[in-house]
Amino acid sequence: MSVSRTHNVSFENTQTSCQTAPETDMYVRRLARPASEAVANNRVIIIYLWVSLIVTDILASDFEAKLHDTLFKDYYILPLPVVNTTDILNVSFGLSISQIIDLDERNQVLTSKVWVKQQWRDYRLQWEPEEYGGITKIKVPNECLWIPDILLYNNADGAFDIQSASWAGIDYTGLVTWWPPAVYKSSCQINVAYYPFDEQHCLLKFGSWTYDGVVMDLRPISQNAEIRDYWDNGEWQIIETPGERHEVTYPCCAETYVDITYTITLRRKPLYYFAYILVPCGLISFNTVLVFYLPPDISEKMALCMSVLLSMTVFLLLITAQIPANANHFPLIVKYLLFTMLIVSSSIILTVFVLNVRFRSPETHTMPRWVRRLFIDIIPGFLGMSRPVEYSKRFRHVGINLTRDAMANGALDSSRLVMESKGNSYSVRMRREVDVQMDHDDSEEEVPGTSNYRRGQYLPLMTSAEKEENEAMVIHKAVEEIMYLTWKCASDEDSNREKEDWKFVAMVIDRIFLIIYICGICVGNIVIIFQAPLATVFFRELFCCYEDWAMNGLPLNYTRPTVIE
Numbered sequence: 001m002s003v004s005r006t007h008n009v010s011f012e013n014t015q016t017s018c019q020t021a022p023e024t025d026m027y028v029r030r031l032a033r034p035a036s037e038a039v040a041n042n043r044v045i046i047i048y049l050w051v052s053l054i055v056t057d058i059l060a061s062d063f064e065a066k067l068h069d070t071l072f073k074d075y076y077i078l079p080l081p082v083v084n085t086t087d088i089l090n091v092s093f094g095l096s097i098s099q100i101i102d103l104d105e106r107n108q109v110l111t112s113k114v115w116v117k118q119q120w121r122d123y124r125l126q127w128e129p130e131e132y133g134g135i136t137k138i139k140v141p142n143e144c145l146w147i148p149d150i151l152l153y154n155n156a157d158g159a160f161d162i163q164s165a166s167w168a169g170i171d172y173t174g175l176v177t178w179w180p181p182a183v184y185k186s187s188c189q190i191n192v193a194y195y196p197f198d199e200q201h202c203l204l205k206f207g208s209w210t211y212d213g214v215v216m217d218l219r220p221i222s223q224n225a226e227i228r229d230y231w232d233n234g235e236w237q238i239i240e241t242p243g244e245r246h247e248v249t250y251p252c253c254a255e256t257y258v259d260i261t262y263t264i265t266l267r268r269k270p271l272y273y274f275a276y277i278l279v280p281c282g283l284i285s286f287n288t289v290l291v292f293y294l295p296p297d298i299s300e301k302m303a304l305c306m307s308v309l310l311s312m313t314v315f316l317l318l319i320t321a322q323i324p325a326n327a328n329h330f331p332l333i334v335k336y337l338l339f340t341m342l343i344v345s346s347s348i349i350l351t352v353f354v355l356n357v358r359f360r361s362p363e364t365h366t367m368p369r370w371v372r373r374l375f376i377d378i379i380p381g382f383l384g385m386s387r388p389v390e391y392s393k394r395f396r397h398v399g400i401n402l403t404r405d406a407m408a409n410g411a412l413d414s415s416r417l418v419m420e421s422k423g424n425s426y427s428v429r430m431r432r433e434v435d436v437q438m439d440h441d442d443s444e445e446e447v448p449g450t451s452n453y454r455r456g457q458y459l460p461l462m463t464s465a466e467k468e469e470n471e472a473m474v475i476h477k478a479v480e481e482i483m484y485l486t487w488k489c490a491s492d493e494d495s496n497r498e499k500e501d502w503k504f505v506a507m508v509i510d511r512i513f514l515i516i517y518i519c520g521i522c523v524g525n526i527v528i529i530f531q532a533p534l535a536t537v538f539f540r541e542l543f544c545c546y547e548d549w550a551m552n553g554l555p556l557n558y559t560r561p562t563v564i565e
Helices: 002-072 271-291 300-322 332-358 369-383 390-409 414-421 425-444 464-529 533-552
Strands: 089-104 109-121 137-141 150-152 167-171 175-178 181-187 199-208 216-220 236-240 243-249 256-268
Touching: 002 137, 089 199, 089 236, 089 256, 109 199, 181 199, 199 216, 216 243, 216 256, 271 300, 271 332, 271 464, 271 533, 300 332, 332 464, 369 464
Parallel strands: 089 216
Antiparallel strands: 089 109, 109 175, 109 181, 137 167, 150 199, 167 175, 199 256, 236 256, 243 256
8 A cells, every 4th residue: 555655646746747847838938928029019119219200300301491481481681680770780799719820920910710709680580489390490501691791800811701601500589690710810010029028919800891880789799709719829828818899980981880809919938939049149149258268368269259250140140030020119039139249249349459458568568557556466366366476576677677787887897807807716717718719819810910820830929918908808798798698688588577467467358358248148138038027927937847847747848727817
């Protein structure tokens, strides 16, 4: 019984498991059916939306075409869009500066790329959005609309009106918005007084050429021209762009015309001119100082002066094309260049003067006492200049004076020298030399009235009186030659001393000019450059940029942003 029960139980379990297999399959199928149905439903929805969009576009295009036909069926672009002839059409005007293309200082022309913003209300272009499928805005070509004849008054190339074929936007309330791009060349009064540290104020004057203020009124959209989309210029930086509304009565007409004038303040970025013009000129002018540091007795002083002047002239010719030609103002950089040329030219004149002083001699010039006192005794002490071996100067002057006194008093006569020479050994040696000389002379010449040895004949000797007389003559001649040599040496030494004094005076003058030129160049450069109010701003920004580069690693050409209020 137990066995059969066990068998039956196992059979029943097996049968039960076989019966549950189809139920599981049906369950899986029931789960998979909604997924396929969802995919199919999604496809239907996508197709429905696509068809709806196509139908909507078709309907919208139909509505827009119908709206265009309705608005422009009887529309004329010539009459002013006002209900009554006494009404004033209000036109809102604005300007957005996109780029400063160029500012030609020589021709005084500003080339700029702008967006001209114009808004006005045309009562003929109104509709109900519900009647046209909810359309609230449309775009139409500007040739199909009445456009205000707003021109740039100070145009420089003859294209006064806007020649852009851009489309205008129309609101269902009749508000027309037209933002055409334009490239203008406008006249700009250039002030180059502080060039290259200058600011230029260029005007853009917009107004209607046909309609006066009684018919059409201009109102600025904002107080300033927008520069949010401005493309930065490498030479000019926009500082401010205020706009003002003016009512002007011109001599030609009695009506009052309205204009909106934007003043664009441009500040030059002077780093280029500072690096390529001012710094080279400064280095050339400082080379002039080296002329006065050279010794005054070399010819290279004039060669250096002429080289500096020639290089300055060539450099001036190279940068002339970059300097704006304007007769109304004297550019600051021209003042700087003329100052540098004056420094170099004056150094040549002073160098000629120093060389003239250097090569003076006692034979041509006599040094005045005040020159000796001032340039040899007084000024060198203040300049840190001194002459070595001062005692030799006094010794030489003492020896020269003694020799001159002895020659003047006639103390060296022949008879005294002969008598004094007999009492010392020097006189004995001198007499022996004189005897030898006399014997030699006797062997060469004949003495009238005496016996001598000539050509192999023996002659008697001279008497003692004759020998003493001959000795006196020889000694007198030797003394005269010694005195002449002494005087010659003293005179040459005196002349050399005078020349050295003139050379020292030239060195002192050179040192004075050196100090004067260093101070003059530094003070002159500072005074001329800092005449421009923006020079201080430039150097402060330059040092700030250098600090940013040193501390934070910012590039040296980094420009701090300018906030326009």
